[in-house]
Amino acid sequence: MIFTFSRWMYFLFVLILPNPCWSLESIPPVQLSDIQGWSCLENNSLYQLRTDTLTDVRSILSQGKFEPYEYISPDSKTQAIWMIFEIESEQSSGDSLHINCKFYDEVRLYEIYQDSSSHLLNTTGYLPQYFKSKKWNSIISFHHPKQTRKTYLLALISHTRNSKMLSSYFTSNCAKIYSDHGFRSQYRLPQPLLFFFFGGILMMSLYNLGIALSTHYREYILFSIYNFCFVLLGINFSNLHIELDWVTPFDLERNLRFTPAIIGIAVYLLFSISFLDLKKLNFRLYQILWHLFWIFPIMLLGIFLSYFTLVFIVFTALMPPLFMSILYASWCRARSLSYARYFLAGNILLISVGLLQLLSLYGLISVVHMSSLTIIALMLEVILFSFAVAIKQKVTKKELYLMRVKNQLQRERIEYELDLKQKLEIEIEKKSRTLTSSSVQWLNLTDQLTSLKKKLKKELKETDEKLYKEILKQIEEIENFEDQWNSFKLHFENVYRGFFERIEKNYPMLSQNDLKICAFMKMKLSNKEMAQILNVTKKAIEQSKRRMRKKIGLESDCDLLEYLEQSLKPEMVI
Structure with missing residues (x-):
């Protein structure tokens, strides 16, 4: 005792x-x-x-x-x-x-x-x-x-x-x-459950990777990397890789077991930005999340340098705003796109995983219950994300097909318009040649009549004045014959449609003689050529142009033809 x-x-x-x-x-x-x-x-x-x-x-x-x-x-x-x-x-x-x-x-x-x-x-x-x-x-x-x-x-x-x-x-x-x-x-979770979970996600990762390699679809590539990171993270924290002698524990292995979480969340961020097309949805939020992405490489470096406490503090502080931002963007996109609703549901499950971790940390649920519920949530999240990516790819393929059809129709329309334009240009060129030929014939006729009048005046006036006057009268009737102008006007309208109608509408104060001068100016005829056609002097043509300027209120130093073309251009169809 x-x-x-x-x-x-x-x-x-x-x-x-x-x-x-x-x-x-x-x-x-x-x-x-x-x-x-x-x-x-x-x-x-x-x-x-x-x-x-x-x-x-x-x-x-x-x-x-x-x-x-x-x-x-x-x-x-x-x-x-x-x-x-x-x-x-x-x-x-x-x-x-x-x-x-x-x-x-x-x-x-x-x-x-x-x-x-x-x-x-x-x-x-x-x-x-x-x-x-x-x-x-x-x-x-x-x-x-x-x-x-x-x-x-x-x-x-x-x-x-x-x-x-x-x-x-x-x-x-x-x-x-x-x-x-x-x-x-x-x-301790049963190994069969762990193998089922990791095997399921790994198979889905390989499936997504196969589709990514065959289609080069960016979301599939990011999603497969995201799945691989989750598999590695789960294996690391369950210590299966060490218990089954896959890896021998060493000092740096403690660092490596945290890297899949950082890489996985970084890839998830890129995946979300790409999947939601965040740049178009909300450019401000896109800029914020894109800048946040560059924190992850810094955290990865901190893990390798063993600054665990600092990295965990930054990681813990960063996760809530990051996940809530992506959840908000998912909700915005889900209001208009059906496939984004699957992505929204997957994000809700992903956030629930974080809540389960907190409940376990405070001892409100056991580790096994937390792990089991986490496995179920992650499996459902991966399935929902897979549905979202697959449906988006299907929608994107349909949109690409419709875009290709639209582009094909647009190309055919452009080709048709070009072909029609070429035909119209050929027709216009043909009509222009006809108009030019008509103008040349008119000029030749005018020259011949002028020459004939001079010859008659020289040879017939003194011998037979009566006959001279009769022939001269007939020549003047030919010169003033309205059919010549009407024929010319018809050819002119075929080339420059609506020309006279537009001028008469915009400038009703112009006379018929003014309209003739406008048509000749459009054909780039000189004052001398206009005078020959109209059987007037060159000075008379210049005087007519000055009167036209005065009628339409145009200053003398401005080009009359350029002004008329500029004012008629929006309305004319040539």
């Missing part, structure tokens, strides 16, 4: 002496009967932070100071976190227990006896000696006997920078202890 009391006093002295304020007596033990699947150790443990990797338990207990969780604050100098706690069992049988030890280099679990001696129960960690001896796991397991109360000491030791940086991040999460039943039902 005295010996037992002495051992208890010695044990309490060892624990209390370094820290007179805190001892195991100040915190309640973990009651094995109260563990409903799992229990958080924060309220049942004392912590000691160390800047060395010392593993001598007696020195740890005698030299260090243990404090409650709320009093500790790990930093970059912290290399080891020691947790001491008690477990009490009143059950009639013992139980296998499991503690989540995250990604530490070295994890040790000791049982502490009353004389402060210790016994190493189990070890694990990322150091080579653990995975070479097949002892690596993110969970450390031990057996607690029935109807006993035991003290345990858990060491989370970091030898590498990666482990040290991760420990400062993961210490803020609850360190959970699972019962054997809770570990199997609430933490």
